[in-house]
Amino acid sequence: MSSQRVRISRRNFLITTAAAGAGLSLGLHLPSGHAEPPAPDQAPEVNAWVVIEPDDTVIVRIARSEMGQGTLTGLAQLVAEELECDWSRVKTEYPTPGQSLARDRVWGSFATGGSQGIRGSHQYVREGGALARVLLIEAAAEDWGVPPGECNVSASVITHGPTGRTTTYGQVAAAAALLIPPPTIELKDPEDWTIAGKPVKRLDTLDKLTGRQVFGADLQLPGMLNAAIRACPVFGGRLAGFDDSRVRKLPGVRAVLRVDDNAVAVVADTWWQAKTALDALPVTWDEGANASVSSASIDRMLEEGLAAQDAFVGNHVGDVDAALAGAAKTVEAVYGYPYQNHATMEPMNATALWTPDRCEVWCPTQNGEAALEAAAEAAGLPATRCEVYKIHLGGGFGRRGAFHDFVKQAVAIARQLPGTPLKLLWSREEDMLHGAYHPITKARLVGGLDDKGDLIGLRIRISGQSILAAVRPGALKDGADMITFQGMLPEGDHAISYTVPNLLVDHAMRNPPVPPGFWRGVNINQNAIYLECFIDELAHAAGKDPLEFRRRLMADQPRSLAVLNAVAERAGWGTPAPEGIHRGLAVVKTFSSHVAACAEVSVGERSKLRIHRIVAATDPGHAVNPQQIEAQIEGSFVFGLSALLYGQCTIKDGRVEQENFDTYPSMLMAEMPKVESIVMPSGGFWGGVGEPTIAVAAPAVLNAIFAATGKRIRQLPVRQLG
Amino acid sequence: MAKLTINGEPVEIDVEGATPLLWVLREQLGLTGTKYGCGIGLCGSCTVHIDGKAIRSCMVPVGSLTESQQVVTIEGLSPDGTHPIQQAWAELDVPQCGYCQPGMIMAAAALLDRHPSPTDADIDSGITNICRCGTYNRVRRGIHLAAQLREREKA
Numbered sequence: 006m007s008s009q010r011v012r013i014s015r016r017n018f019l020i021t022t023a024a025a026g027a028g029l030s031l032g033l034h035l036p037s038g039h040a041e042p043p044a045p046d047q048a049p050e051v052n053a054w055v056v057i058e059p060d061d062t063v064i065v066r067i068a069r070s071e072m073g074q075g076t077l078t079g080l081a082q083l084v085a086e087e088l089e090c091d092w093s094r095v096k097t098e099y100p101t102p103g104q105s106l107a108r109d110r111v112w113g114s115f116a117t118g119g120s121q122g123i124r125g126s127h128q129y130v131r132e133g134g135a136l137a138r139v140l141l142i143e144a145a146a147e148d149w150g151v152p153p154g155e156c157n158v159s160a161s162v163i164t165h166g167p168t169g170r171t172t173t174y175g176q177v178a179a180a181a182a183l184l185i186p187p188p189t190i191e192l193k194d195p196e197d198w199t200i201a202g203k204p205v206k207r208l209d210t211l212d213k214l215t216g217r218q219v220f221g222a223d224l225q226l227p228g229m230l231n232a233a234i235r236a237c238p239v240f241g242g243r244l245a246g247f248d249d250s251r252v253r254k255l256p257g258v259r260a261v262l263r264v265d266d267n268a269v270a271v272v273a274d275t276w277w278q279a280k281t282a283l284d285a286l287p288v289t290w291d292e293g294a295n296a297s298v299s300s301a302s303i304d305r306m307l308e309e310g311l312a313a314q315d316a317f318v319g320n321h322v323g324d325v326d327a328a329l330a331g332a333a334k335t336v337e338a339v340y341g342y343p344y345q346n347h348a349t350m351e352p353m354n355a356t357a358l359w360t361p362d363r364c365e366v367w368c369p370t371q372n373g374e375a376a377l378e379a380a381a382e383a384a385g386l387p388a389t390r391c392e393v394y395k396i397h398l399g400g401g402f403g404r405r406g407a408f409h410d411f412v413k414q415a416v417a418i419a420r421q422l423p424g425t426p427l428k429l430l431w432s433r434e435e436d437m438l439h440g441a442y443h444p445i446t447k448a449r450l451v452g453g454l455d456d457k458g459d460l461i462g463l464r465i466r467i468s469g470q471s472i473l474a475a476v477r478p479g480a481l482k483d484g485a486d487m488i489t490f491q492g493m494l495p496e497g498d499h500a501i502s503y504t505v506p507n508l509l510v511d512h513a514m515r516n517p518p519v520p521p522g523f524w525r526g527v528n529i530n531q532n533a534i535y536l537e538c539f540i541d542e543l544a545h546a547a548g549k550d551p552l553e554f555r556r557r558l559m560a561d562q563p564r565s566l567a568v569l570n571a572v573a574e575r576a577g578w579g580t581p582a583p584e585g586i587h588r589g590l591a592v593v594k595t596f597s598s599h600v601a602a603c604a605e606v607s608v609g610e611r612s613k614l615r616i617h618r619i620v621a622a623t624d625p626g627h628a629v630n631p632q633q634i635e636a637q638i639e640g641s642f643v644f645g646l647s648a649l650l651y652g653q654c655t656i657k658d659g660r661v662e663q664e665n666f667d668t669y670p671s672m673l674m675a676e677m678p679k680v681e682s683i684v685m686p687s688g689g690f691w692g693g694v695g696e697p698t699i700a701v702a703a704p705a706v707l708n709a710i711f712a713a714t715g716k717r718i719r720q721l722p723v724r725q726l727g
Numbered sequence: 728m729a730k731l732t733i734n735g736e737p738v739e740i741d742v743e744g745a746t747p748l749l750w751v752l753r754e755q756l757g758l759t760g761t762k763y764g765c766g767i768g769l770c771g772s773c774t775v776h777i778d779g780k781a782i783r784s785c786m787v788p789v790g791s792l793t794e795s796q797q798v799v800t801i802e803g804l805s806p807d808g809t810h811p812i813q814q815a816w817a818e819l820d821v822p823q824c825g826y827c828q829p830g831m832i833m834a835a836a837a838l839l840d841r842h843p844s845p846t847d848a849d850i851d852s853g854i855t856n857i858c859r860c861g862t863y864n865r866v867r868r869g870i871h872l873a874a875q876l877r878e879r880e881k882a
Contacts (some may be wrong), residue, residue: 073860206820213825214816215808216760216801220826223759256743277750350764350772350826399762399826419841433765459804466847605790632820636865640823643861666769666857675851677863 011132011190027069049182051140053111054133055085057178061161063090065093066100068112069122071209071372072401074695075633076122076208082629086201087134087193091161097208101516102373103392115373118406118523120693123629127691135190139400144181145172176582190427195627204632221354221369226426230259231276232418233283234429236268237290238438239659240518243267244640245289252282261286264417274416276430295518295659303517303656307447310468310513317514319490323507328462332453336546338539340719342531343441344654347524348669356428357419359384364416366389369398371406379409381418403523407476408441434664442654443541444470445635448535458547460558462507465493471514486514491528491595492536498597502565503558519656525644526699529595535589537704541711551590552578564687565594568601568622571683576603576620586617589708591701598692599624602701606709616706622683625692635682638698642680645702647672653722730794734803737794744790749773749787752800760801760829771856771877775800781837799830804836812836815873816871823860835870844874
């Protein structure tokens, strides 16, 4: 590891002189640009990432969204690390997508998904912090008439070494904003970090303890009306009509409106009035061709795919058919994973204000730029005449990134009420019925062992739904959805952990008419269950210890082996467990991180499952905030174990049957295991944090259940054993 | 017309009696700290205190309440965010997205009143709020820490 020298492109400091919004002001001036003094009440923007107020408050701009995963704090740590500012004076703000558009996307991507928040932007945000530091020191040096090299900085205080003179960032920020950036800068060696890499507290906690934190659902604007909406519960169905004669007279009701071709909304003074009226509104649907779709009909599609001739190949090594034919022993199993809803605690919502020449939207979104695009499309206006103001999300998990159906609906309603701010909030029932569901798949796995019990051939057929085919068909590769193979690919962010001499993984794409989406972890959730449980089956068939069986296949994946060994050692694998406790293992490489878990469970009377403890290890390359990584590990286990135990959306008559938490339960406090986290960054790469560990919770628990009961559970959710 | 006592203040609100307390707090009184999550009393995001007990406000028609009943919301739990639960939550960085946390904090505060030194079993049975981010283990640690903080305050 060493410091890193970086050439600076124009993009890093490109600034327009247009006021970018509240709290912002002057930019750094381009060499050819003319200087404009900052307005007296505005703090100078040293560059796009850093604004410093005269009292030394540092405002770090964060383009990615905060939805609980801690990215806001992590990115601010990285900027502050290079800036060498006083961490106790750091605040953050979201630049808007409209400002980004006007400034040639100076903040890069706004997309917050795929565990990319930090690993996808660490380089340029660190450069932003480092550049600002260089300019601030230069401004002080210029003021003192000394060489910048004689100055150093610590916690926002600049000192001239030879004379001991000092000044602060706040005093030189305005002058720094006028300087021309150097052609290159040096980034710190991560080993020298003092703010990044440390378990500092989150910047966004306090307001979440008092009710002060405003979520999208809480937003109030002067003169705002509220809307409740119902879309056709059958996917692809349309709104045939509604009879509003009665509900128009109900208290507070202002309008009953058609929204696009598939939904009806009631607009009222309060949301409760709108929802009450909507519940009383007679609506008729044209349910369309999907009204006969059921979980059984979908299962038939997937079953056919398991045996189909044609499939997209994701990983192919050697000759698997020959290996299986020559195997001393073969093992075969079919696994299945259901549709699941994100079920963010805050239901979908957006607030819109539309006039014939401008549209503004306030919303929780994982991708501000995509929200802006959706708003512009629904508004019938160019994006340059629209703006999106991001609000912290009450949960995202993938639902609020690629899909902005709620934004389009809010704008479509607001468009019918020009000049009136309109907040659309989905009921929990609407949220459950109109998800972007975790896709449904099944997998048939066949493994061959030689006479020594070593794995010589592995054949995995995945049958089921492609997210990309529905969401981003342009991202298909010759028709194949490579995301389907997460955790089973030959190389890259989601490479298979094992070296198998003869391997074939392929995908028979079968796309039922239920909209799929990216769901925390995406396809690694089921793929890790398929592979890690089946490896466990093979180990038992070979009469080998599941840890030893894995180790023999992992010589080419030393980092994955290291996390596996770490959990085995901490959990005491190979030593007797307390009475009644049984252990299971899982290891995965996904989102570039190496993760492993060892679960300890007991299965008591009436098959009562109790998950006592999970030891988890992650190697994300760099750990920007270890205590937040621990929080993400624990949180991902709640998400993954809720999915394992309860998560299932079934389909009847073309619609989802589960409408609330009574039929779509989530794990509760009493079920939560003790979690012991081992954060072991090995450096040299940047892996994700929010998603990877979700993948190992479920298979580790399933393998432990097998150890306890001798029974394999191959269809999720578990719900009840026995 | 409903007459209520919210965070110690008497209020009169012109609203249908069937309206759930949750929506009166959020829409008539602007106390948006109390959240809507499910509307059927299952998730606990809307938890408030009524006469010291943790109650899911989405299930309470405002017409069923009297002026003599003390309703306390997250905004009124402490004047300055220094209730032992809030202090413990800050110390341990409990919230992730934070949406369920006002309800979680109100449930935890009521639990602490009932059980000044709660056991893990007390916490398991007393905290049934849903958190999809998965803060449960920090919530548990936070309740234990808050119990210690309160003990220390008394000493």
